[in-house]
Amino acid sequence: MLYSGDILKRLINIDDNVENIQKELTLKSCEVEDFTIRQIPKDIVIGKANKVEKHPDADKLVVCQVDCGDKGQYQIITGGENMVGNRYIAVALPGSYLPEIDLKISDRTMRGLQSSGMICSKGELGIKLDLDKHDIWLLDQDFDEYLSDDDLGKSLTDKFAFLDNLVIDVDNKNLTNRADMTGHFGLSIDLFGIYSDTGKIKYNTISQILKNWKNTNIFDVLGMSNKSKIRINSQSQNLRSYIALELNNINVAETDFLLGMYLSDLGQGLVNNWVDFSNYFMNYSGNPVHFFDADKIYGEIIVRQAKEGEKFIDLFENEHILKNTDLVIADDEKILALAGIIGSINSGITKKTKNILVEIANFDPVCVRKTGTRLGLRTDAELRFEKNINPLFTLYTLLLFLDELKYFQKSLGNYEIGGIDFYFNEEYKFLYNKFVQIDFDKIQYFLFGEEKEGFTQNAKNILKNIGFEIYEDKVKVPLRRSPRDINIKEDLYEEVARIYSYENIEEKKLYWNIQDNSLIKEIDLQRKIEDSLINMNFVNVETYPWLDEGILKLMDVDFKKLVQMKNPLISDSSYLRDNLIYSMLGVVQKNFRVYDQIKIFDIGDVWNLGDGIRPNEISKLNFLYYTKNKESWKDDAFLYIKGVFHNLIKDLNLKGKLEFKLADNKISHPKKQAKILLNGNDIAYIASIHPIYFDYFKFPENCEISYVEMNLDTVLNIINNQKSNFGGVDYLSVNDNIFKKDLCFLLDIQESFLGIKNAILNTKGVIDIEIFDIYKGENIPENKKSISITLTIDARDLNSEQVNKVLRKAIENAEKFGAELRK
Known part of the structure; x- marks a missing residue:
């Protein structure tokens, strides 16, 4: 969903930089995926x-x-x-x-x-x-x-x-329960709530608009208006509200520059001044409107269910066969539009149109979505109606519409406002005075777990700033909010929390009696992984199991090896993932503008076709590190993620021989990828993402993204075999009092490490050496290379002084073979 800064400035102007606005919206309102700035040079x-x-x-x-x-x-x-x-x-x-x-x-x-x-x-x-x-x-x-x-x-x-303009791109999935946010009007109210106490609001017209609405009974306005010659005949419960407004003696012409620029910034094509104005108003208010050529309407406007098998030809001359579950707008002779979705070719605006009938309507969201999905008509109007727009908000939208007609009069030319007819389903009249009971003193305990001085008044101000009316023990829900959006006091707590910011709410430890119950092995492994990675400051994320086909095509994935869903939720995301990295990159894409470093992990299932017929389901772990600027080798994300992997292996108490074998995956950096084997078992893959893909995700050029993807099914088998076959004899546990020390040596670039390794292993008390890095380059002399090892000492019968003595002896033995300890 796109929002134009120029349009928002007509409602609210904020003195803050783009990055801060993006961060505030993402944390407190809706997830900003991207933004673009047009700044014409001053020269x-x-x-x-x-x-x-x-x-x-x-x-x-x-x-x-x-x-x-x-x-x-x-x-x-x-x-x-x-x-x-x-x-x-x-x-x-x-x-x-x-x-x-x-x-x-x-x-x-x-x-x-x-x-x-x-x-x-x-x-x-x-x-x-x-x-x-x-x-x-x-x-x-x-x-x-x-x-x-x-x-x-x-x-x-x-x-x-x-x-100059800013265009904000918001993830549409965030707006599922926020029909009011599908227009600039709703977003500006959230912005007012976020910035109201910061002193950064230059001006706003939102407060006055909401005040006028509060003092206006829309039913009185509609009832006292001149009656339209064209009347509304509702024959379906799926119609919730409808306004028919006559505009006469209009002039259809090219759209002027201002309106055209507004729409082009929102990715909309241009048709003519009146059609373009209807598209603009939908983006402005969040409530779709539709214009009929009034001279093509015969008799009444009839809102009814379609007849089974009835034919409908849309604006683009596509024919559709309707079912009796579809809702249509018709006159006495023909179908004029598919309600909430698209108009008919029989009633559209043309250059010859002189009189318009404006439809400002509200339809049952389930009915609209089912029809749109079945017919493959996912229009901008349908996407808004399916989010359950408040039918009373639709009526009040008329006030916005009349104001915008005046504002764009230069583009629209001369016209005459004729009569109005309206319909409202009485079933929804309760929304006019919808209250939620609340004890304001309890909000602070719900959010903070304790009393917070002055917060009760703060909570009231937050709700008031985003359009709620405050009474002693109850709150009136704004007309712009969806009927199913705000219903219980916890919904109000959530409104306060998001505007106040979850970041400002301190974590509190929970205390209760915990009974120790053994976990199944899969869950136990998952808990240990979570504990380990969280201790290393990684954040657990949950990603969807389906993949966007655009990313799959970009990375040249073989679709024949993927499992395809028969009834996907999203038409262009019908394939299930065969690894987690694509989804993880999507998480980074949504957050990299806010954070310079991102550490995330996800545990989930992946699928592949295996024998080509029956899908295999595999449990995997992916942990990923993103860094915005790689200024030196010390910032190398690949080395960092490799260190995280070693720590995770230790925390899981996995023992044995680790091997890194060069891999050849085209999405990864050719010099920074490897298969990881433990005792010959392929357990993981480590890699850095190839920079050629950064442009697609709009990542900074100098960033680096490295990750490890681990097969948890294989790891679980190793753990089971480790316990049953070795009984803990050859595999050392924490209770064995094992001492480990990381050391780094410099040696001649041509020198083999084998002799040094044997010399160290011959040191009494040393029981294992693991090489975890070999490096040559910056900060290393030209004729030298650096080798990093983990030294394991059996310290069961040794005190600290004796352990240090073994360590010194091991270093001395290494130095006899030409190694130099890096300090």
Whole structure:
């Protein structure tokens, strides 16, 4: 779901940087997946082409004499086909840089003539309008009444600040129970709640809008309005509310610049001024609206269930066969629209349309979703209706709609507001006065486990700032919230907690009597892994078992080896994962803008086809480390994750011979990947992600991501065999009083470590040596290499002084063979 900063600023303006806004929203409201910033350089100025002539030596070039006011006069050569004289233009002065096309402007010679600067198109400035035309941006086409020669030389964005913009991309899954957040109106209310006590709000119009709504009875407004000639006939319980508003004597034309820019920033295509306004308003309010050509409606607006086998042709001329579970909007002769999803070709707006009937409606979310899913029509309107928009909010949306009609009158032209008819299902009238009982003094105990001075009033302020009405022992739920969203006091506690921020709530230890019950082996292994990794500051995440096909194609995964679901929840995510790394990268993608380092792990099942017929199900662990900046070898994520793996092996008390064998997986760095074998058993895979994939996820170029994926089924078999076959004799446990010490030696680059290893093993008391790293490069002399080992000493009958003596002797023996201890 995309949100435009320019549109949000009409409702609330916040004095904070983009990164902080992203973090605050993610922690307190909705998960921001990404954001894009359009910032037009200040040295893009307003100029005027006083004279335009054909280039004497190039048919497709013109030579322009450009006046940039106090910035000077410039001769600029351009290939813009629409370039004519005496027009205002956007000029990139020599020395300026255009980030959108990665180009620095400099003086140059074009077919024998000097050109200084560049005349820009919209696309070259990051404005996604008219991208197919590649035309010069003639500013007076969009800003004629606002421009004069006094503006020459002024920075374009000093004159038109709204050209700079921020677009926020929010994960739609976060909004499942927040239908109000599918529009800028709802998001601005959450922003007001988050920033209300920070002093960073420059202005807001939200407070006044909500105050006006509180003092307005929408039923009185609708009841006193002139009646529409076209009446509403509800024949289905799946209709919850409906407003039919007449707009007469309209003019269908091209969309003007402002409305077009708003929509293009939201990824919307343009049709005409009225259709585009309906799409804008849906994004603005969160409630879809639909426009019918009023002259194509015969008789009443009838909202009914479709007839079994009835045919419907949508706006794109696709035919659909309907079922009696589908809800349609019809007149006395034909179907006008599939309710909440898409209009019919028989009723759409065309250039000849003169009168419009505006539909502001609300339909049963289950009915809309079932129809949309069955027919494969996942429209923007359907995605909002399925989230259960409050039917009373839909009625109040009329007030927003009338205000926005006035705001965009320049784009919409002249029109006349006609009559109104409305319908409201009385079953939902209770939402007008929906209260939740609450004891405000108990919120602090629920959140903190103790009394927190002054927090009761703080909680009331938080709820008030996001639109709740506060009474002594109860709270009135805002009309914008979904009917199933806020129902019990715990829902209110959650609202307070998220705005207050979970990060500000201290963890409290829980005390209770625990009876020791043995766990099954699989759960016991999982608990030990969790304890070990959490102690190393890793965070446990849970990822979905299905995979996005875009990532699979990017990484050239063989689909034939994957298990495909017959009835997937998401159409383009029908394959089950065969490893965890793809899902883990998705977690990093959602968090790397907030955190410079990410340490996460997940335990879950993966599937592959095995023999090609029956799927194999395998339990796996993946732990991953992301670091934003790798400045030296000390920051190497691969070495770090390798150390974590060694510590995990120790914590799981797995003994035996570990081997690292070079692997060949194309998604991994060719020099940083290996299979890990324990006593010959393939237990894990260690790797760093290949940097070629960073651009897809928008990761920083200098970051590094390393991970280990471990087969827990194999590990569990090793543990079972270890206990039954060896009885703890050859495998040392914590109770055996084993002393371990990590040492690092330097030796000649050509020298074998075998002699040194044997010398150390011949030291009395030393029972094992494990090599865990070999390194040569930065901070190591050119003719040397570094070898790191873990030394194991049998300390069952030794005191501390005797252990140190064994350690010193082992080092002496190593030094006799030319090794030098690194300190």
